[in-house]
Amino acid sequence: GQSLEQPSEVTAVEGAIVQINCTYQTSGFYGLSWYQQHDGGAPTFLSYNALDGLEETGRFSSFLSRSDSYGYLLLQELQMKDSASYFCAVRPTGANNLFFGTGTRLTVIP
Amino acid sequence: NAGVTQTPKFRVLKTGQSMTLLCAQDMNHEYMYWYRQDPGMGLRLIHYSVGEGTTAKGEVPDGYNVSRLKKQNFLLGLESAAPSQTSVYFCASRTGTRILYEQYFGPGTRLTVT
Numbered sequence: 001g002q003s004l005e006q007p008s009e010v011t012a013v014e015g016a017i018v019q020i021n022c023t024y025q026t027s028g029f030y031g032l033s034w035y036q037q038h039d040g041g042a043p044t045f046l047s048y049n050a051l052d053g054l055e056e057t058g059r060f061s062s063f064l065s066r067s068d069s070y071g072y073l074l075l076q077e078l079q080m081k082d083s084a085s086y087f088c089a090v091r092p093t094g095a096n097n098l099f100f101g102t103g104t105r106l107t108v109i110p
Numbered sequence: 111n112a113g114v115t116q117t118p119k120f121r122v123l124k125t126g127q128s129m130t131l132l133c134a135q136d137m138n139h140e141y142m143y144w145y146r147q148d149p150g151m152g153l154r155l156i157h158y159s160v161g162e163g164t165t166a167k168g169e170v171p172d173g174y175n176v177s178r179l180k181k182q183n184f185l186l187g188l189e190s191a192a193p194s195q196t197s198v199y200f201c202a203s204r205t206g207t208r209i210l211y212e213q214y215f216g217p218g219t220r221l222t223v224t
Contacts, residue, residue: 043215096160096166097168
């Protein structure tokens, strides 16, 4: 089976940098994804790491280390609009679907 | 290009009633998914489809049925609703050809079973 653990809540100051961690237990997977969801909205895709290392997309970066069973999402120059829930997800080996973590609620304060 | 749409947006059912949730996508995607989202539990996969006429069970399939008669539509049915099925339901789709694994989500259906 799969298990993805994330902190339930994180608070950070506008303009700062915040890291949201995702530790996982899985027998095998193709890659680690990150999704953002604003209150009352739908999840939207942010990033995908198929290989170990850092992927950068604007203010957002995502990192994967398969040897450490660990990944994170890094948000820089935080803005108030970044207040949302963030989910990591894996696509298990041989599967056609994603398995999601329980999500981290990020609150950005002035 | 509307993306993924869901009907209805809100619904209140009484225990034992039945209903069907409709998901439609106009992106010609092969794969479609139904999730439920409960507070503190993230997104859990109910059923999914890898193409027209095919369906498969996800993590929490009990109490639900699905059909994919047309490529663009994926229906989720509740035959006899229970209060435990109170949740927000999301439909998602993705192409089968891209290496990058990205799912596109609909706006959700908020269902309350009393």
